[in-house]
Amino acid sequence: MSRSTRTGQRSPHVADSHDLIRVHGARVNNLKDVTVEIPKRRLTVFTGVSGSGKSSLVFSTIAAESQRMINETYSAFVQGFMPTLARPEADLLENLTTAIIVDQERMGANPRSTVGTATDANALLRILFSRLGKPHIGSPNAYSFNVPSVKASGAITIERGNKKTVKATFNQTGGMCPRCEGRGAINDIDLTQLYDETKSLAEGAITVPGYNPDGWTVRYFTASGFLDADKPIRKYTKRELHDFLYKEPTKVKIENTNITYEGLVPRIQKSFLSKDKEAMQPHIRAFVERAVTFTTCPDCDGTRLSEAARSSKISGKSIADLCAMEIRDLAEWVRKLQQPTVAPLLATLQHTLDSFVEIGLGYLSLDRPAGTLSGGEAQRTKLIRHLGSALTDVTYVFDEPTIGLHPHDIQQMNDLLLRLRDKGNTVLVVEHKPETIAIADHVIDLGPGAGSDGGTITYQGPLAGLRKSGTLTGRHLDDRATLKPEVRTPTGTLEIRGATTHNLQHVDVDIPLGVLCVITGVAGSGKSSLLHGSLPTDAGVITVDQTPIRGSRRSNPATYTGLLDPIRKAFAKANNVKPALFSPNSEGACPACNGAGVIYTDLGIMAGITTTCEECDGHRFQTAVLDYHLAGHNISDVLAMSVAQAHHFFTTGDATTPAAHTILTRLHDVGLGYLKLGQPLTTLSGGERQRLKLATHMADKGGIYLLDEPTTGLHLADVEQLLTLLDRLVDTGKSVLVIEHHQAVMAHADWLIDLGPGAGHDGGRIIYQGTPADLVTNPTTLTGKHLAEYVTR
Structure with a gap:
């Protein structure tokens, strides 16, 4: 097969070719009858301004149709348990292959999900301990914090006439800490936030969101037979107060319906505290933050595991010890474990852990809650399970895989994308970073603008042609920043002393106020820990981060x-x-x-x-x-x-x-x-959602703005507009703190604070603070070296 065929440059009139994914007349969202042919087994990068239609074409059309058609191969019974997917609006979608989406969606609202459980690393460790752990305490479930630790036993039997023959027996116990039920934390509920003791239930005594006096949630209490609906709660007897707050599950009949009644506190624990706080609606989250105090479980010391699970060890380490290690350290520990009886298991575990390190996530630990990962970290974690896959001729779909990556780490991500391609897969990447656009075999540029001004193909072909195309992307592809001739003088400082959040190593730093201050460093170096976890609570900081907007399809x-x-x-x-x-x-x-x-x-x-x-x-x-x-x-x-x-x-x-x-x-x-x-908010891209949040916060009263990677989802041409906006905020008397990897933002700063030199325990220190010009003149850090290469002087 010729190279021209492999890169998709053959004649579009060859209708019988199976080497091209063909899309004709796509009209999803703002796409305007888009027709495009994408070469298979090649790396294609989709570019264009935010809102130009990239995600609509790649995710909502190509990937969506692939997943819908795969779902249709299952039986009707199985499809009944799967989400229903609508057919994308297009005249023709042809030659699709199985699509694997590796996106930036946060990893689960389930507080029981960790990095280890999300990647099967925990499952492998549990099997390892069930084979080698001393003392031996049972099967892999004995080391799981998601399986109750109450011992269960039983037998499977076969009946023959009047005789029963034992077929098999089992004696099973889980590894869940009974005190915190495997959460690692216990909660203390402030009862004054649950009800107004001066009122009766009929008068609206319950102040929990959703408990309206005329609604079923309150009738549940008033019609239970245990309580007087017209009696102020402060006049309850000790028994009535117990039944109201803590009564154990009890069968009752309410309005001719048999239900199970239980007290208000366990109801709140089940309905609110079993969910990830960050996934709650704002008013629910505000209530939980106001009414509930979480503290580390004293029985398991936050490990989530039972005493038995923690007592079983391999080479002096419990499974809790291993899950708390940085993954790169754990990888080295496993590498030294020579046990021929479990060699295949060790090889699989070793590959999984090495993949974390290779993808730049070696600073994480397996016990890190999955919900705390950034969008970029979540996307790279999802990629791990595919790195060793034997599947080929699969379509991998990525949504800005360089998000959250320092320029030093982008080359690693590029190498992984190319490796997936070289195994015979089709790799589709939505991206703004020129470093990743540069490795594309094929580029598809959408635009020319956003929204109703976008939705058309403005260029498709090799990278060299994009530079000559005259499109917005082509014109800005080789943009470089210049250092400001003058920087602003700080109007004050915000002191941080002895910061030890996560990996910070007793950091002392004075953050200048009244200027544009940019915090830099490789992923995991401690940037977010310094600003999100160490700033004084009374500093009046307005935070605009990357958490998604919580809204239904009715919100706009x-x-x-x-x-x-x-x-x-x-x-x-x-x-x-x-x-x-x-x-x-x-x-x-x-x-x-x-x-x-x-x-x-x-x-x-x-x-x-x-x-x-x-x-x-x-x-x-x-x-x-x-x-x-x-x-x-x-x-x-x-x-x-x-x-x-x-x-x-x-x-x-x-x-x-x-x-x-x-x-x-x-x-x-x-x-x-x-x-x-x-x-609808559900149709907005990540970049659009973040800028929408920024627009709403511009009305807030506060002197310090904290932005977390505001260039996320921004086209090269839009970065300059963002810098103008940041300047406007500073010039109106605000202090602007920005966590950022984009060199154009670094170059535009009045003051840089660089953390590192590495990630995890190799980071957490201030390795440079000063002006961008001084760092470029003497580039002693990784950030300095990349900034010096980027700016024009």
């Missing part, structure tokens, strides 16, 4: 930013009606679809169908509401406007609304002028 930029409130009031004033009419989630909602704009039909084991509501034609509002106008537009028209269009609309004529103008200005300033006001 207008609702999230509070923009809908002044818009509703403007419509209400112009038409002399109630503001609630102009909310699709309130009185103005279409009754047929309840304001969703679509009707979802569940077809059981078949894929569900989402259709536009015929009653409101997808507008979400009652017909009568759409008869009300503001300056010639109804509420649906306004929500269909882009930020830029709405910005003009609400500053002219009868529609002038200062409160709306203020919010729209902030959205425009963070580069979201193309976003539609009513666009």
